[in-house]
Amino acid sequence: MTLKATLVLLLIVVALVLLATPTPTIAADDGNNQTLEGCRSDCGGVRVPYPFGIGNSSSVPHKSCFLQSSFNLACPNSTLYWGNIEVLDINISQAKVDMSIPISSICRDGRNNYTGVSINTPSFTISSEDNKFISVGCDTYGYLYSSYKEDNTTYATGCLTRCYGSSREVEDGHCSGIGCCQVDIPPKMKMTFVKSFSFYNFNQTLSFNNCSYSFVVKKENYTFYKEHLKKLPFDEFPVVFDWSVGNKETCEDSRKRGTSYACKGNTTCNDSVPTGYGYICQCNKGFQGNPYHPLGCTDIDECKTGQHSCVSDHNCHNTNGSYICVCPKGQSGKGTKEDGCQKKNFLLHIVIGASAGFIAILVGTCLLYLTYQKRKLIKLKEKFFEQNGGLILLQQGEESSHTKIFTADKLKKATNNYDENLIIGRGGYGTVFKGVLENKTIVAIKKSKIVDPDQVVQFINEVIVLSQINHRNVVKLLGCCLETEVPMLVYEFISNGTLFDFIHNENKRNYFNWENRLRIATETAGALSYLHSAASIPIVHRDVKSANILLDEDYTAKVSDFGASRFVPLDQTALATMVQGTFGYLDPEYMQTSQLTEKSDVYSFGVVLAELLTGKKPFSFEKSEEKTNLAKYFLSCVKEDCLLEALQVGILNEENKQEIVEVAIIATKCLRLTGEERPSMKEVAMELEGIRLMSKHHWVNNNGDKNFEETQHLLPISSSSERYEHGNSSSGQQTTEYDSIIKDQEVLIALPSGR
Template identity: 60%
Template sequence: MGLKATQMQMRLTLMLMVALVAADQALPGCPNTCGSVSVPYPFGIGSANGNNCFFEEALKLTCKRSTLYHGDGNVQILNITIDGKLDMLLNISQACKIEPYRGQVSGNIISLSTPAFTISSDDNKFVSVGCDTYGYLNTFRNGITFSTGCLTRCDSKESIESMQSDGNCSGIGCCEVDIPPGMKNISIQAFSFNNFNYSSNFSNCSYSFVVKNGNYTFWLDQLNNFPFQNSSFVVDWTVGNDTCQNSMHRPDYYACKSNSECENSATGYGYRCKCKAGYEGNPYHPDGCRDILECTTHRHNCASDDYCHEIEGSFQCLCPEGLTGNATKEGGGCLSEQRDDVFTKVVIGAGVGLIALFMGTSWLYLIYQKRKVIKLKEKFFKQNGGIILKQHLSREDSSQSTTIFTAEELKKATNDFDENLIIGKGGYGTVFKGFLSNNNIVAIKKSKIVDQSQVEQFINEVVVLSQINHRNVVKLLGCCLETEVPLLVYEFVNNGTLYDYLHNECKAANVCWKARLRIATEAAGALSYLHSAASIPIIHRDVKTANILLDDNYTAKVSDFGASRLVPLDQTEIATIVQGTFGYLDPEYMQTSQLTEKSDVYSFGVVLVELLTGEKPFSFDRPEEKRSLTIHFLSCFKEDRLFEVLQIGILDEENKQEIMEVAILAAKCLRLTGEERPSMKEVAMELERIRLVEKHPWTNTGQISEEAQFLLHEACSTHEHGDSTGHQNTGYDSLRDLELIDLGDGR
């Protein structure tokens, strides 16, 4: 009878605790729920007893027809957790072809301003759906715009069905990217590349949205019948806009109550409260954090409930009088003090035996693990083409051979790939600064993925690239094949990239025209060498200012061959998946997927324009007519307004002719048809001629030569986009209007 009474008392205690916790969700007199959604304080709806039900204005909620909204009713809330998570519902941005079609596309921008909330980077994805689609996610902070996004393009329904499967958002028909941390005020917009001209019969809309992980599954049928109007996503909420340390000194504005502690937000906005160890409940509610009562609720590790004793915020396991030992489950419990000595000896002997057995087993396990690691390294070495590379090296001159590094060497050189030694990240991998045992400093590239079907081609390219010996090409020193993904070791160039100098106001002022012309000449010479002087021609495939490094003497060195391809001696073009960086990509290559040496020429033309103007190849921060640098540059040149687009400070009376000649050369490189562009050898020779020629007075100020007029008429006319009868309502009607984004699948 006594046992039953005790059990009944414990059940009543637990029920009372549950009721008290539920009551603590909101302040007295304030609504606890709206529909099926709980409303815990510091959130609140309205006021009660002359006080607000919410802690601050940013946490004010509205309940309309059993539906919960943030603030005065703009965004619906689906769920609130006391640990700092909140589920919201937001409309989906879409851009659709208008029927009947007159060259127009309708679209909408979805905006969300959440001063107290941050879009969770751990719990959400940014997704775009469509076959002629580019979606971007913008955020604004301190007057600066930050953007991310993804694109998906497919030419036919048959190609999608052959390469894509339901439930898989892998970049064909559907793409997704991670959400950058710290986003508060966002805007989402979906676009079309070509007004759905090539996909309207199976996909005539683009969709972009932020969605909670696991809440969206892509199906092929959604390309022509997208069933959703909105999506749920997660935000991280905090209290206030100051740190814990500053808020504690202002009791009226400090949200953490008794038996709770404060922790600063990882994103830098406000703080959160949590109950101290041994307490649970609502840390924002007065007396919301209550002792867990581990003994009563059986949440302890004592060997028996009789050994458990409550203390404030915790418990103790104590043996009763007459018993001794460790009262915890792990310690074996309490034993009688009169226990026979024989039993004690048996226990001690068994313990020693177990320890010896454990040590022997551990020793055997360590040997097994060491052998396993050795076998794994051997497996990766063979899998990554190590045997093929050794065969190549046995046939090569030892002075030109590639160094094969061990995994341990590079692990030691990078301090186990310490994040503090990261000097660059790109579409193809991460680059670490390394210190070899001979005190040489190197750059170690750790690729993201490797295509096992192209291992032999990869080894051939490593051998060829390692034999390149040109003062303006970053030297490939060797590789490591003992890891799952091969590691490449390059010479270290420590003075940054040309991109850093051109687009930093302080640094750009120090790069005069003479230095820019020299850097352009050196980079052109390096590309010319790769195209024609190397043992096997090499197409770089990703020429841009970010891939032109500067050493201590500001000598240019072409780098990053993550996307480059060898050209067989009997071929002039290669069919590939389109890779590169928007703003630099050859339009002919994008349309045909046929990679030629002239693709590098086009990209180098963009580099020349960057050197002339100091502007980025593409930017949403510029007016619409100036977003594409190449189009704006050629337009100004055609209209005799070249000097309006030049960077301030590079033009003087002595270099006008040089600048005009470089501008003409850039326009030649930017011709849309590859056959009409000069070769890199011709470009390098022309730049060298411009550098060496005696400077003449400018005799044709404000006028463009007949050659330039003819050239620009041809180049500009082919770059004009859109038709004369209609434009997209969103204001973007071609691939040229995309922001700079690296495309790369790695090698």
Template identity: 60%
Template sequence: MEQLQLWKVLICALAVAMVVAAAPDQTLPGCNSTCEGGNVEIPYPFGIGYSSTQHGQPCFLEPKFNLSCNNSNLIYGSNVTALSINVTAHQMEVSFWVARSCNETNDTSPWMKTANFSVSRTENKLRTVGCNSFGLLAGVYDNSTYATGCVTQCYGKELKIDDGTCSGVGCCQVDIPPRMRDIRIAAATLSSDNLTRDWGRCSYSFVAKHDSYKFSTADLKSFPNKTLPLVLDWTVGDKNCSGFESNRGEYACKENSHCNDTDTDFGYRCTCDHGYQGNPYLGCTDIDECKTGKHSCISEQHCHNTDGSHICLCLKGQSGNGTKGSEGCHEKDVVTKVVIGVAATIVILFVVITSLYLIYQKRKLIKLREKYFKQNGGSILLQQLSTRENSPQMTQIFTEEQLKKATNNFDNSLIIGSGGFGTVYKGLLENNITVAIKKSKIVDESQKEQFINEVVVLSQINHRNVVKLLGCCLEREVPLLVYEFVESGTLFDFLHTERKINNETWKMRLRIAAEAAGALSYLHSAASIPIIHRDVKTSNILLDKTYTAKVSDFGASRLVPVDQTEIATMVQGTFGYLDPEYLRTSQLTEKSDVYSFGVVLVELLTGEKPHSFGRPEEKRSLSNHFLSCLKEDRLFDVLQVGIMNEENQKEIIEVAILAASCLRLNGEERPSMKEVATELDAIRQMEKHPWINRDQNLEETQCLLHEAPSSIYEHGDSNSHQYTDSIRDHVLIALDNGR
């Protein structure tokens, strides 16, 4: 019998030892877990002094967590007794004094320096007990003092209030403001009338846990407590969680834990990951849900613990689902399993074969599209656009079916023009917008670069006198570009179609020239990256229904880096408009466009094509013939018959001089497109306001054309077609150093 009792004692002792051994350590090695004779556990990051086995290593994480012992009492700060420490909730319960005021010299107004701990606003209340009493709680945050308080009142000689309530009569309470640190509590009596004397002369104020004090009217005459428990919230460190992304060495959270700075104004907290438990500042351990009953399985036998979680299985020889609420586990049905297995295999094979066929077809289609994409220069386009900023206008990607429908399968009757490397069709989109669709004639390496160059250039431009690119299509063998539709043809057609020539014709020509010059000026100096058109001619200037100019065909254009004034290229352009300096040096500059625009101005003045083998040899080159006539004082001989009259004679002469300046052989002596556009606008103003004396702004004109005479011309009889000496001098100066 005695042996049996001895065995029972041994078994109980062993069980206790196993529990103790299983309990994870809450302190660092060599550190005390309690004060001697005390029963308050001291979990890390809190600690007392230094480790006895770790060569003087602190038992605490930071100085603010360093506690001390006073006999068996655990002391926080200088004189505050700690009652408990909760690592999970990050709270510490301490014993704090009650403030008392009895109009005596021994009144108390306790204070506590909480360092970076704050008074918990969720666990505490500020209460004041007394008749006609006032309680105050003051704290410091960010070097500023904040305070709150409450007032009690008593009416009649007999208090009509139930014990346990604290509603303002004899007892009041308020919530604790956030971030209250380094607190001080004060109590005061507001009056000393007979009523106060009947119910006691003292006032009491304190911060305490919700359930640590229950009001009683007897407390008005004699308050029973000198101290009450108070809860402090604590955090570690002085950074939030994001402050440790670059420096993990100072991170206090150990294995299987994470940082949490929710609802903290200073520092952070460490919390065990889901499925783990313990002290996150020492490292959390796995929770065996199967042993603790925290699993979701039918029974412990069906539960299998995993690191941080668990899974529910069926026992050997069973099938089904071992999770609670499921169909459960049952004995395996071999026949059913075989049937299901065969059916599943057939389904899987069908799905696999079908998927492989669809993948094959999809890859075949993708390869074909990739072939066309590369063939149309798509790789070059992506490379070009990747180095550019976003286009100011959204470019739409059209499908081949959309454009086929818009052009009635590219019907030849809808062809409206043919460019240097493409055919242009008129099309109508589904939203009833009329567009012009440009298709390359053939696919070769040279045209790929031109096609992609036009897309890149137009994506950089947003100007009312530049034709708008609406989108493109690359998924077919021949690439397509979609433009806004410009309905009145080209300037070339306008000039070389027989029509009545009069002053209104000249005004329209002058306006078109000014608009085209403004667009080219924008390309040269106002676009995000300067653009040289490289093929300026009348057939590349379109006219809309109001005969507004639209510069088009940017297949030959070039983007010029801002740090360059010229670029070396293979010579490209249209015979008759081509800059002779560019032809000679292969150095493309903005002045190459200026020369070509000078030819356009001459074409506007004369109504003749820039080059024609049907004319005599000395007149085949229109620009050379024009300049020759200027030198020989025969401007009227080269002008289109009927275009000049007494009203516009001065304007025409100024445009002729401007054209001559643009046609100088030396590119540096030509004006810029901005200067050309400005001069044309000024000439148009003279047209609108004929009373303006252009001779008064002669210095500006002289600066533009590098001249210095005091007057440009004198008018005689419009039928005489004779120039004065000053006109001759003016023209010769404009052409000087250029021929």
């Protein structure tokens, strides 16, 4: 082999060795020694991190290496100084700095009389949690003073130890008051002065103790020994100081100023500092470095440093400020040391996937079905609205704003889904519920049972006309709902029940005197007269009865329930209709002819007057045959001159005999079998109002007994008397005809009872 070949071979071997030799790694910089560009990072082995610094930058002209003047350090002879105090260590994360502080002493041998120590640190404070104040010696006491220039105040602390000339009780390692004493240091002490004193004369010496010492020392950095009483072998001790940035500014104040804010990226600012002023900066959790350095804190890669709870480093994925644990492919779990990872059960995953898919399909199907049902319900409401004449109502209602159309949902909500506890009335035509609208208005909602598709136009006309009726004795129609199969009507709510209840309920009857009965009868007659003659189109109620006369809180009469009512065209006097009404109140002529006229309401009102007078129900199978029908019974009492015996107990007195007889005469007129012979409701209302007015004048009843006897004499004068006759036939024929009609009622009529 030639020399040249040998050299080439040697070079190759050296190269391979170098490649095989591991390259020494440089320890990652933890950030605590970060300094500004061109600035010294240490002095004599002590790190100098920013915001501290030594002088100016060498690469950036006139750029200081420190944040503020109080952090300017010096490094003569490779020793780090703050002023004339040696700096031993700087801790950025805890905002602390260790410095070497001399001790204070006083000796009695005449060689070294007294040494006091002044610690002038206006920008730093002695850490109260990291230091102790200690005095060593027999018969010694020491003080630690602190002054504040801001308010010229001074504070002090200290301790004393006495041996009284004997060191027998002094023990090594014990600084409890004999030979050595120690106290905690109050917080926020700066500009301090340490002074040691002795209780003995300076010229007097003790063989075991020549000097007294006082000093501040970092905890765990001094241990007392008995030999220290002769001479303390230390001149200085390390002392921990707290520091902060921002002078007297808070985080918010400094942040507003912008350029002076010391906390950089990924940091937190804290005003609560031991110094009592300024603020300190700290790296956020998951970050490390120097929070004051312009680069801020950097993310900690927990996966590389092992600061994680994952099963292994391979299961760890680093994130900004944190990390996540994952399981390898084919395994499941949280990936942490506590929970670990498990092999996947593919069959279970298939079942779970299939179940999830089935649930998704089921939920989707349900949503589609609900959507379909919702659209179907909307279309059904639209169908009912049109079927019930909603379009006609909207078209005709443009001329009047009195008719309000309610939605089915609002009425359902108002009645708590038609709660049976809110039912206030039932009848042949429907059920009445008490409801509360959204605006807190209390209403009565009538849910009908019967619907006639051929009468839609007439129903809408009735709604429009009834909503325009404004009479104090007629229940106000507020509006309707047309979105249901059967239209619903909304009325004002009348709170005090029906006239029927007050007549036939013994508990209420005691408070229902004749004066109230006469007033209610007069108000009812006035309301019916208004419907017959004063309304824009005459209205026949067709179901006048005491149960349809409501009483409000003032016992004012309110005629209600127009479910069977019909309009009478202005050019007609009667309507041919199917017979409807309540048994006992029905007009016999209407039952025979099916011709509905205003006089049908007059007859029914006559029954109500008879009901008010006698207190008996219009029809009852429980009574004897002659008392079964109230109209027949009442007319027989008038004819046979026994009216007073038929009156309800408690309404008759000496003052109202005449009024009762006159009302009875009006009732007999209303109960005539032939409608033409009955008075109109207007005439009835005028007569009743006249009786009420006359009762208010005393002169009418001055000869009450005489007038009553004369009136009683007039009642049965002949069968042709117009006071109670029902036609032009004789008495015998009249009675026979009436009885025949009553029997026909029982055979031919099968109508719903009172509502």
